[in-house]
Amino acid sequence: xxxxNRGNRPLSPHLQIYRPQLNxxxxxxxxxxxxxxxxxxxxxxxxxxxxxxxxDAFAVADGVITSWFGDLVMVLSLWALWYHLLAGLRHLYWDxxxxxxxxxxxxxxxxxxxxxxxxxxxxxLIV
Amino acid sequence: MSEMSHSTYLTDRKRxxxxxxxxxxxxxxxxxxxxSVGLLILVPLFVFTFGxxxxxxxxxxxxxxxxxxxxxxxxxxLTVGWLHFKNGAQTMLEDYARGMSLKIAxxxxxxxxxxxxxxxxxxxxRLAL
Numbered sequence: 354x355x356x357x358n359r360g361n362r363p364l365s366p367h368l369q370i371y372r373p374q375l376n377x378x379x380x381x382x383x384x385x386x387x388x389x390x391x392x393x394x395x396x397x398x399x400x401x402x403x404x405x406x407x408x409d410a411f412a413v414a415d416g417v418i419t420s421w422f423g424d425l426v427m428v429l430s431l432w433a434l435w436y437h438l439l440a441g442l443r444h445l446y447w448d449x450x451x452x453x454x455x456x457x458x459x460x461x462x463x464x465x466x467x468x469x470x471x472x473x474x475x476x477x478l479i480v
Numbered sequence: 481m482s483e484m485s486h487s488t489y490l491t492d493r494k495r496x497x498x499x500x501x502x503x504x505x506x507x508x509x510x511x512x513x514x515x516s517v518g519l520l521i522l523v524p525l526f527v528f529t530f531g532x533x534x535x536x537x538x539x540x541x542x543x544x545x546x547x548x549x550x551x552x553x554x555x556x557x558l559t560v561g562w563l564h565f566k567n568g569a570q571t572m573l574e575d576y577a578r579g580m581s582l583k584i585a586x587x588x589x590x591x592x593x594x595x596x597x598x599x600x601x602x603x604x605x606r607l608a609l
Contacts, residue, residue, distance in 0.1 A: 387565075394562070401603040402602070404538070404545070431527070438519070476531065
């Protein structure tokens with residue numbers, strides 16, 4: 354591989370140059386929610402393993418997951434789950450080559466944000 | 481050898497590593513599509529079967545997950561979910577890490593994902609039997 358000058362070339366503008374917009378925010382939230390779901394997933398997996406292990410282990414795991422902090426984590430995880438699901442649905446729709454006009458992108462973006470909040474509230478009320 | 485190393489001692493291979501396509505992007509993309517469509521169905525089913533029993537007493541949880549429908553939904557969601565997590569988090573790590581640290585992170589991610597998956601499935605089998 355030939356030597357390449359990496360020192361004096363202009364750099365393309367990065368995140369801090371751009372004004373935050375619906376597209377960039379909903380995009381990074383997809384990544385953040387998806388990866389943050391490891392916390393809730395590990396909690397639920399632990400809860401199942403504890404239930405299988407016996408009443409004492411279950412009491413510990415159930416105590417953590419139903420504490421106020423556990424409730425907070427689970428409700429945030431629930432929102433992350435619905436958000437990530439709707440954002441994924443948007444990606445699947447985009448993959449068909451549709452939904453790229455500015456109007457549609459705006460509707461889809463606010464739909465993902467609003468829809469995730471509505472679904473979270475509905476789930477908490479129903480379950 | 482002395483020609484290339486006037487400014488750096490990196491070998492050609494070392495300098496090229498990580499700059500090209502791994503040639504497996506299509507397969508990775510397709511596996512994400514498949515698991516995301518699966519989860520589109522499984523996640524609502526899991527939320528509305530797991531949700532009601534969360535917070536229930538021990539005996540009730542045991543009885544609940546001895547039933548086939550909640551247990552099978554949970555098993556499928558854990559399986560597809562952890563694999564989707566493994567492949568999705570891989571994309572993030574590939575964006576933010578390079579070289580040896582990327583390799584170590586990917587191996588750790590794979591271990592955590594499969595370990596959680598195996599533990600969850602073992603628990604469900606034990607609860608059901």
